[in-house]
Structure formats: C-alpha cells, structure tokens
Amino acid sequence: MATITFDELVRQEQEAIQVSSAGEFNPFRERDAWLERLDELYGKVEEFLADYVKSGGVKIAYESIRIEEEQVGSYSAREMLIFVGRKTVRLEPIGTFLIGSKGRVDVVGPGGTGRLTLIGRHITDISQLVRVSVSLDGSLPSLPPRMSLSERGWVWKMMGRPPKLSIRELTKDSFLDLLAEVANG
Amino acid sequence: MANGPTADWHGLVEIAEYHNDVIAALERFFTPQPDRLEGSLVNQSAADLEIVLANRRKETDLRSCLVLLASIEASFRVDYGTRCSTKRKDPLSRDLRLIYKKYGLRVSFEDDLLRLWVHHYPVLKPVVGELRGAMKYRHWIAHGRYWQPRLGKRYDFTEVYVLALAVQEQFPFVN
Numbered sequence: 469m470a471t472i473t474f475d476e477l478v479r480q481e482q483e484a485i486q487v488s489s490a491g492e493f494n495p496f497r498e499r500d501a502w503l504e505r506l507d508e509l510y511g512k513v514e515e516f517l518a519d520y521v522k523s524g525g526v527k528i529a530y531e532s533i534r535i536e537e538e539q540v541g542s543y544s545a546r547e548m549l550i551f552v553g554r555k556t557v558r559l560e561p562i563g564t565f566l567i568g569s570k571g572r573v574d575v576v577g578p579g580g581t582g583r584l585t586l587i588g589r590h591i592t593d594i595s596q597l598v599r600v601s602v603s604l605d606g607s608l609p610s611l612p613p614r615m616s617l618s619e620r621g622w623v624w625k626m627m628g629r630p631p632k633l634s635i636r637e638l639t640k641d642s643f644l645d646l647l648a649e650v651a652n653g
Numbered sequence: 654m655a656n657g658p659t660a661d662w663h664g665l666v667e668i669a670e671y672h673n674d675v676i677a678a679l680e681r682f683f684t685p686q687p688d689r690l691e692g693s694l695v696n697q698s699a700a701d702l703e704i705v706l707a708n709r710r711k712e713t714d715l716r717s718c719l720v721l722l723a724s725i726e727a728s729f730r731v732d733y734g735t736r737c738s739t740k741r742k743d744p745l746s747r748d749l750r751l752i753y754k755k756y757g758l759r760v761s762f763e764d765d766l767l768r769l770w771v772h773h774y775p776v777l778k779p780v781v782g783e784l785r786g787a788m789k790y791r792h793w794i795a796h797g798r799y800w801q802p803r804l805g806k807r808y809d810f811t812e813v814y815v816l817a818l819a820v821q822e823q824f825p826f827v828n
Contacts, residue, residue, distance in 0.1 A: 538786070538805025562807055567783055567815045578703050580680065581710075583811060598819035630814040631669035 495539035495565070502564035502571045503545060505586055509573060509624050510548050513559065516640045517550065527551040537563050555651040559584075568597030570622050577650030583627040584638065591625070594633040665817050668724060672717040672810060679709045715794055718813045722791040725784070725817050729766045732826040734758070741827065745773040763788060770824070780819050787816055 510530075520526035529549045536542045548559035557577040564571045564586075571586035591597060626642055628634035636642055663671075683694075683706040694702065736746040737753040748769050752760055760766060763785060771781050786805060790813075793802040806812075 536805070536807070562809075562812075565806060566812065567780070567819055572812075578706075580676075594815070594818065595822060598815060598822045627811075629669075629673060630811060631666040633811075633815070633818075 498564060498570075499537070499540045499543060502586070503543075505571060505622065505624070506545060506561055506573070509584065510546065510559070512624070512638070513548065513550075513643065516643050525552070533561070535561060535563050537565050539565050550647065550651075552647070552651050557647060557651050568594075572627075575646055575650050577647075577652075579652040580650050582646040582650050583629075584624050585627045585635075586622050586624055587635070589621050589623045592635055594627075594635065663720070663724060665721070665724065665814065665821065668717065668720055669810075669814060672713065675713050675717075676710060679706060679713065683709070714810045717810045718808060719791060719794045721810070721813045721817050722787060725820050726762050728820065728824070728826060729762060729770075730758075730760075732824075733760065733766060735827050739827070745769060746827075748773070774824075777823055780816070780823055783816055784820065787813060 514521075514528060517526050517528065521528060527550075529551070530546045531549060532544050533547045534542050535545050545561045547561060550557045550559070555578060557575060560574045560576055562572040562574060566572055569585045569587045573584040575582040575584060587597065624638045626636040626638050626646060628636075683702050694705065697705070733749055733753075736749050739746075740750075749766075752765050752769070756765065767781050767785065771778050787808060789802060790804055790808045793800070793804070
C-alpha cells in the first residue's frame with residue numbers, strides 16, 4: 469500500500485528543487501554543469517585531433533547514451549567516437565556523482581581502457597581525493613564545504629589504473645599517447 | 654576471536670595487481686593470432702574476438718569488484734574483533750562490545766557496524782552512504798545476478814577501488 473499520495477510526492481519534489489535552487493546543493497544544476505564540462509572536454513579532444521581529422525586519418529562522431537544516477541535519475545549524454553582506420557575508440561561518460569571526482573569519462577578501445585577525470589586543479593595524487601582526517605580519540609572535524617561544479621578550479625586530468633591511480637595533466641601529447649595505447653589492440 | 658587478518662586476506666594493492674594481471678592475460682590470449690587460440694575461439698573474426706574480449710573484461714571487472722567489496726567488509730570485521738578483544742575505552746569500542754555480547758561475530762555489517770560508525774563519526778556519513786550503495790552491487794553479484802539491480806550509479810573496478818581507498822584513508826581502524 470502506498471504511504472504517500474501522488475499529490476504529496478509531487479509537492480515534496482517541487483519543494484526539494486526549490487530549496488536546492490535557493491543556494492543549496494542542487495543535483496540537477498550539478499548534472500547540467502557536468503554536461504557542460506563534458507562538452508568542453510570534447511572540444512579539447514577535437515582540437516588535439518584537428519590535424520589528423522583534416523588529413524582524413526581520423527574521423528569523429530557522437531552518439532547519445534543514457535546515464536543513470538540516483539540523485540537525478542536517467543539523463544542523456546553525448547559519447548564521442550574516434551575512428552582511427554579500423555580501430556574505434558569511445559569516450560564514454562560515466563557520471564558526475566562519484567567518489568572524489570566531479571566526473572569521469574572512460575576512453576575505451578580494443579587495447580584497453582583509460583580514464584579522464586574531472587578534479588580540482590591542485591590535485592596531483594589520489595590520496596588528496598579520498599582523505600578526511602578522523603582522530604582516534606573520537607573528536608570530530610567538521611565536514612569540508614561541498615564545492616559546486618559551477619565554481620572554478622575543476623579541470624580534466626588523466627587517471628591511471630588501480631593500484632597507482634596516478635594523475636597526469638591532460639595535454640595533446642598525453643592524450644595521443646593514451647589513444648595509441650587503447651586503440652592498439 | 655581473531656585479532657587480525659589471516660594469511661588468506663588480500664590487501665587492496667594485491668587485489669588490483671591480480672586484476673591487472675588477469676586483464677593483461679586476457680588481452681594477450683585474445684590477440685588475433687589463431688594458432689594461439691583454443692576451442693570455440695578458433696576461426697572467429699577479429700571483430701568477434703574483440704566482442705568476446707570486451708565481455709571477458711566486463712566479467713573480470715565485476716568479479717574483482719566482489720573481491721574488493723568483500724575485502725572492505727573484512728576490514729570492518731577485523732577492526733570489530735580487535736576492538737572487542739582489547740577493551741579499548743573509546744565510545745565506539747564500548748558500543749561495539751555491547752553489540753558483541755548480543756551477536757558475537759554474527760554481527761550485521763550494514764545494520765550494526767556501519768550504523769555505529771556513523772553514529773560515532775558523523776563526518777564519515779558520505780563515505781558510508783557510498784558504501785551502502787556499493788553493497789547493493791555486492792549483493793547483486795554475490796547472489797547470482799538473477800534480477801535487474803537498481804543501483805543508482807554505475808560501479809566498476811576503478812570506482813570501487815577509489816571507495817576502498819577512501820575507507821582505508823578515512824576510517825581509524827585499530828587492526
């Protein structure tokens with residue numbers, strides 16, 4: 469038996485969105501900001517590959533995929549497809565409500581998978597993403613303020629595989645190296 | 654009561670290295686050189702092999718997630734055992750000993766251990782929330798994947814590994 473009427477559910481949800489839009493954490497705004505950052509990433513990759521596209525060695529296309537995240541439900545996002553001769557590499561957006569990062573895109577090819585992650589500009593090591601100090605005597609530090617995606621300071625970087633999860637700057641050279649690795653299956 | 658993990662327990666780095674070795678071995682096995690392939694894989698096209706390899710990677714990823722999540726739970730249970738046997742005076746250890754009197758080692762990970770950790774360390778609520786979500790994924794894998802899970806996000810080895818690191822970094826385990 470339902471414990472809440474549909475009218476009540478609609479009202480609750482509207483109120484939740486209004487509270488969120490009054491300056492609190494708003495998951496829908498975060499989702500939209502993540503999709504904008506995704507477009508920025510694709511723009512950057514198109515720049516990296518511009519010469520190859522011009523010469524006909526590489527082709528780029530996009531497909532729409534669905535992403536499911538608990539905070540915002542299901543939404544569509546663009547997936548980039550890079551065709552290098554007979555090889556296809558997909559830039560697959562994973563989502564934005566993640567542990568330690570504001571977004572992740574997997575670079576998937578026949579030779580493996582690489583990762584692009586949207587993290588704070590100052591982050592150079594994975595432990596900076598996951599650390600909160602809790603003292604053994606039980607004293608409680610306050611929670612760090614949650615930074616919105618719309619704030620400045622988030623950049624796309626490359627993340628290695630576990631266990632190292634090394635973090636590298638995303639440059640044309642580093643991206644082309646990654647592309648060569650994952651495309652070469 | 655065990656005070657620490659046995660020799661069979663694997664740490665995060667070992668789990669990740671094993672995972673990487675299996676993926677590398679699969680990639681080598683499926684490299685299109687037919688003389689190296691066996692059984693039903695002989696005579697398949699390169700495109701077909703790519704599909705099979707993608708499925709093997711996915712399956713390996715899922716199995717490694719199960720091992721990682723089991724390892725995370727083990728960290729809590731070893732900590733529980735240590736706190737209950739060493740008579741520590743902090744409030745969490747005291748509450749865990751009360752639970753121990755009632756349930757012994759059959760304590761529920763999610764209902765008892767995680768609940769008490771958040772009660773004593775509210776700052777850990779975000780990572781415990783993530784952990785509760787990931788446990789739905791663990792149950793789905795461990796119980797045979799015969800239903801469509803409603804997970805609310807996509808889990809894979811990297812994501813679960815970052816969660817495991819967050820647990821390792823943030824929880825002041827005493828084991």
